[in-house]
Amino acid sequence: MGRRRGxxxxxxxxxALAAPAAAxxxxxxxxxxxxxxxxxxxxxxSQRNGAILAERQFRDVKIETRVLDTQATPEAAVTAWERxxxxxxxxxxxxxxxxxxMLALMPLAQAVGVPLLTVSGTARLSxxxxxxxxxxxxxxxxxxxxxxRYVVExxxxxxxxxxxxxxxxxxxxxxxxxxxxxxxxxxxxxEESVAPTANDLTAALTRAxxxxxxxxxxxxxxxxxxxxxxxxxxxxxxxxxxxxxxxxQPATAALLEPAExxxxxxxxxxxxxxxxxxxxxxxxxxxRTAFKTEPDAFAxxxxxxxxxxxxxxxxxxxxxxxxxxxxVRGALSRDSYKGLVTTYKSDGKGNMAHExxxxxxDGTSRVPKVVERYTIK
Numbered sequence: 570m571g572r573r574r575g576x577x578x579x580x581x582x583x584x585a586l587a588a589p590a591a592a593x594x595x596x597x598x599x600x601x602x603x604x605x606x607x608x609x610x611x612x613x614x615s616q617r618n619g620a621i622l623a624e625r626q627f628r629d630v631k632i633e634t635r636v637l638d639t640q641a642t643p644e645a646a647v648t649a650w651e652r653x654x655x656x657x658x659x660x661x662x663x664x665x666x667x668x669x670x671m672l673a674l675m676p677l678a679q680a681v682g683v684p685l686l687t688v689s690g691t692a693r694l695s696x697x698x699x700x701x702x703x704x705x706x707x708x709x710x711x712x713x714x715x716x717x718r719y720v721v722e723x724x725x726x727x728x729x730x731x732x733x734x735x736x737x738x739x740x741x742x743x744x745x746x747x748x749x750x751x752x753x754x755x756x757x758x759x760e761e762s763v764a765p766t767a768n769d770l771t772a773a774l775t776r777a778x779x780x781x782x783x784x785x786x787x788x789x790x791x792x793x794x795x796x797x798x799x800x801x802x803x804x805x806x807x808x809x810x811x812x813x814x815x816x817x818q819p820a821t822a823a824l825l826e827p828a829e830x831x832x833x834x835x836x837x838x839x840x841x842x843x844x845x846x847x848x849x850x851x852x853x854x855x856x857r858t859a860f861k862t863e864p865d866a867f868a869x870x871x872x873x874x875x876x877x878x879x880x881x882x883x884x885x886x887x888x889x890x891x892x893x894x895x896x897v898r899g900a901l902s903r904d905s906y907k908g909l910v911t912t913y914k915s916d917g918k919g920n921m922a923h924e925x926x927x928x929x930x931d932g933t934s935r936v937p938k939v940v941e942r943y944t945i946k
Contacts, residue, residue, distance in 0.1 A: 597882050597892060599875065600653035601634045601663040604670070607641025608765040611791045611820045612666045612867050616688060618860050619871030620663055622852075627879045630886060634875075639665045643673035650677055658683045660897045661878055665689065666706075666867060668737035675699050684898045686874040688867050690814070691741045695918040701894075702919035703901050705874040705908075706867065707838050707945070712814065713745035715925035715943035716786070716836040720811050721753040723927075723941060726784040730759040730777035732770070732797060733788040742788035742813060758782055765790055770797050774804055787812040795824045802829045811835065817928050819863035822935040831932025834940070838866040839910045840928045842936055849909050866910065870922065873908030880906065 601620045604613035617636050624632045637649040646665055654662065654677070661684040664671050668691030675694065678685045678701045687694075688706035695708055720726045729750060733743040743760060750756055758780040761773040774797070777785055785808055787797055794815045801810055809832050815821055816835035819842055841864040844850040852872065856864035881900040885892050901921075905914040913921040924944050928937035 596631050596633050597879075598659045599632050599634050599661060599663065599878070600649075600659055601636045602639050602646060602649045602653070602670075602674070603636065603663065603665050604641055604667055605636075605638040608790055608792055609641060609667050611818060612815070613639070615818070615820075615865050615867040616663065616666055616871045618856065618862075618864070619868035620875050622856060622859055622868075623872045623875035623879065626876055627883055630879060630883045632875060632879050632882070634663075639667070639670055641667065643669050646670035647673050647677070650674055654681060654683060658894055660684075660882065660892050660894050661686055663687070663871065663874070668694065668741060672737060675702060678702070681894075682898070683894045684901055686871075686878065686901075688870045688874070689738075691737050692745060693737070693741060695916075695920050699919070700902070701898055703874070703915065703921055704919055705877075705913060705921050706814075706870045707922045707925050708920050709741045709745045711920075711923060711943075711945040712836045712838070712925040713742050713788070714749050714945050715927060715941075716788075716811065716813070717746055717749035717753060718943065719834065719836070719927045719941055720784055720786060721750065721755045724784055724809055724811070726809070727755050728758045728781055728783045729755060729786045730761070730780055730782035730784070731757045731786045731788065732761045732763060732773050732777065734790055734793060735762040735764050736790070738790070739788055746786060746788065757786070763789070763793060765793060767793065768796070770800050771804065773797075774801050778805055778808070782808070784808070785810045787816070789813060789815060791815040791818060791821045794821055798825060798833060799829060807832070809834075811927075814838070814866065817937060818865040818867070819935065820865070822930070822937075825935075827930070827934055828932055830930035830935065832930075834927055834929040835937070837926050837928060838922060838924070839869055839926060840937055840939060841865065841869050841909075843928065843939055852909050869910050870908075873906070873910055873913065874921075876908055877901070877904075877906040877913060 664687035
């Protein structure tokens with residue numbers, strides 16, 4: 570089954586470019602619980618768009634999404650969950666990118682036995698022993714290793730300063746960065762936590778420079794990333810910046826001038842807008858047509874997650890098996906799936922993706938170039 574799936578990726582992309590096929594034989598409800606308002610709205614909107622675009626992949630099964638805004642609090646995520654997961658649970662649920670919301674939903678998913686498909690990077694999620702958790706974006710234990718290795722091995726930095734968000738996401742990334750940088754004999758000279766509501770990071774950046782940092786390492790959400798880079802360029806125009814995955818997002822780069830991006834790199838799972846050919850380019854074109862905006866790695870990974878779900882549902886249907894959450898969970902745990910971004914396979918903890926990229930901006934364009942790719946095992 571896994572081998573067959575590897576052969577159909579290009580065909581699935583072509584389906585997504587076309588209007589939905591007429592021969593829709595089944596409806597599979599898929600709640601999409603994502604933050605569309607609040608400080609992670611950009612990331613949540615990408616999740617939603619990727620899931621919606623993936624609906625069009627299949628000829629023999631219809632994935633019917635129902636999108637609910639989880640805003641930016643665990644309570645809102647739980648409320649959204651309670652609205653869509655009733656006495657007859659759906660085969661799966663798309664969970665929000667925000668780590669604190671996923672932490673709130675994980676016990677609920679396990680209690681009713683519904684697989685949660687997410688692109689949240691918070692490392693702790695896969696350590697909770699929840700058999701219904703499936704992450705389609707590389708976790709912090711993957712991307713932060715790549716992040717740190719690029720800083721030390723490629724930039725030659727010895728004195729990195731880490732500025733991270735004061736959220737579960739930020740704390741997870743900081744922990745892995747600190748561990749890997751120490752292993753690489755380049756421990757951080759400064760670790761500074763900033764709130765998502767902070768509107769001035771001058772003090773944190775000045776402290777980093779005062780610590781004689783030779784690179785600024787960011788692990789922040791989109792809005793804070795923009796602020797940090799803009800102020801860093803004003804204060805220290807020649808100091809390299811290697812940011813988290815928020816920086817690869819076209820919506821984030823659009824808020825900065827190309828010149829402000831010179832010397833800025835970022836970790837990510839992929840950069841769809843950097844593709845010039847193949848299935849990823851086809852996906853990017855389809856996304857632009859559908860949403861009048863540019864895709865990012867979160868959209869591509871969520872597209873792949875729903876793509877794998879759709880293939881599982883189609884296989885169950887062909888085998889005349891009932892499409893239940895348990896059956897879907899079993900296939901997600903067992904099967905491999907060749908998607909746009911990578912080949913997905915659970916490591917036994919629900920981590921499905923095991924590769925990361927580093928992209929860099931040259932100061933003349935908002936489209937980054939892929940400079941390194943890492944496989945972390």
